[in-house]
Amino acid sequence: MTDLPMIINALGQLDNPNAPRSAEAAAQLNPSSEQLTVDARTLADAHASGLTAVNITLGYTMGDLPPYEHTLHEIAVWDGIVRDNAADLLKVRTAADIRRAREEHRIGVIYGFQNAVAVGEDTGRIATFADLGVRVVQLTYNQANHIGDGSMAPQNRGLTDFGRSVVEALDEHHLMVDLSHSGERTCLEAARTARRPVSINHTGCRALADLPRNKTDEELRLVASRGGFVGIYFMPFLNVSGHATAADVVEHIVHAVDVCGEDHVGIGTDGTVTSIDDLDAYRAHLAEHVALRRQAGVGAAGERDDTLPFVLDLRGVDQFRELIRLLERRGYTSERIEKIMGGNFLDYADRVWAPEVSR
Incomplete structure (x- = not known):
């Protein structure tokens, strides 16, 4: 797409949510990769949107599945998806692979976790994950785990001693330490513990919407000051009403740039490119899904059955073009937008x- 800059979604999904098995999976708390639908529409929409690469979530996030075994299985499933769609998809192991994906008109697929529970008590597993191509590891989901506290853990206890060992092992193997969903102390302590820059791949700014899933200016500033990255999501948490709009996305990007500087902010939509076609049917099942998350203790403040987990006026194949138009209207230069x-x-x-530590 020559009319668009390189577009990298720091956290997103490759899926057709309208396909029957994907619609069914959306109602579950821990859908497996086999239930995703990477079909012709998924790929066509991704190409049409101008997407260059996306960090997808695989492996254990929550639920009753055995974390380590399930994660290894999901990596194998995604290897199969990429292999079966080699003309359209490219597994990303290096930054050069992202550049290659753009040159070859393919979509770079970055393997990432949204919970590090699969590490278990053995940091040696991180080497296994790295060898298998995982490149992003989020330390916690919303709840606490044995590594640190998530954003909804009331104690806000920070990293555990084992969590520090996990961060050190991620550093050693050149994996991104993603602090999305983490509690405030966990985020600050991990950023200070890490030798390499860390990231918050999908978040909002708490100064604009005081909800736990959003990050304080202190967290944003610290991550950026150490060479890290902050991705703004297209999620309901951008507005305390739960009804976030494209204008909210822009305001959170602007605030993040003001706090972090223009070299450290990007996007991590936490959504698909392919739109849900039947929103009425989707809304009918949303209340049950939100209730299940709440009962399982994995929901976040701001999730309600009357809110959508995406921005209604910033979705579909034109979402990135629309965001660019809005940023241009805000006065951002093409260089900053890129x-x-x-x-x-x-x-x-x-x-x-890269092999060398850069700070």
Whole structure:
């Protein structure tokens, strides 16, 4: 897409949510990769949107499945998806692979976790994950685990001693330490513990919407000051009403740039490119899904059955073009927009995934 800059989604999904098995999976708390639908529409929409690369979530996040075994299985499933769609998809191990994906008109697929529970008590597993191509590891989901506290853990206890060992092992193997969903102390302590820059791949700014899933200016500033990356999501948490709009996305990007500087902010939508076609049917099942998350203790403040887990006026194949138009209208230069849409994540990937420590 020559009319668009490089677009890298620091956290997103490759899926057709309208396909029957994907719609069914959406109602579950821990859908497996086999239930995703990477079909012709998924790929066509991703190409049409101008997407260059996306960090997808695989492995254990929550639920009753055995974390380590399930994670290894999901990596194998995604290897199969990429292999079966080699003309369209490219597994990303290095920043050079992202550049290659753009040159070859393919979509770079970055393997990432949204919970590090699969490490178990053995940091040696991180070497296994790295060898298998995992490149992003989020320390916690919303709840606490044995590594640190998530954003909804009331004690806000920070990293555990084992959590520090996990961060050190991630550093050693050149994996991104993602602090999305983490509690405030966990985020600050991990950023200070890490030798390499860390990231918050999908978040909002708490100064604009005081909800736990959003990050304080102190967290944002610290991550950026150490060479890290902050991705703004297209999620309901951008507005305390739960009804976030494209204008909210822009305001959170602007605030993050003001706090972090223009070299450290990007996007991590936490959504698909392919739109849900039947929103009425989706809304009918949403209340049950939100209730299940709440009962399982994994929901976040701001999730309600009357809110959508995406921004209604910033979705579908034109979502990135629309965001660019809004940022231009805000007075952002093309150079700054290119950084936000993908350049900053690529530079961050160069700093973390490269053999040498850059700080």
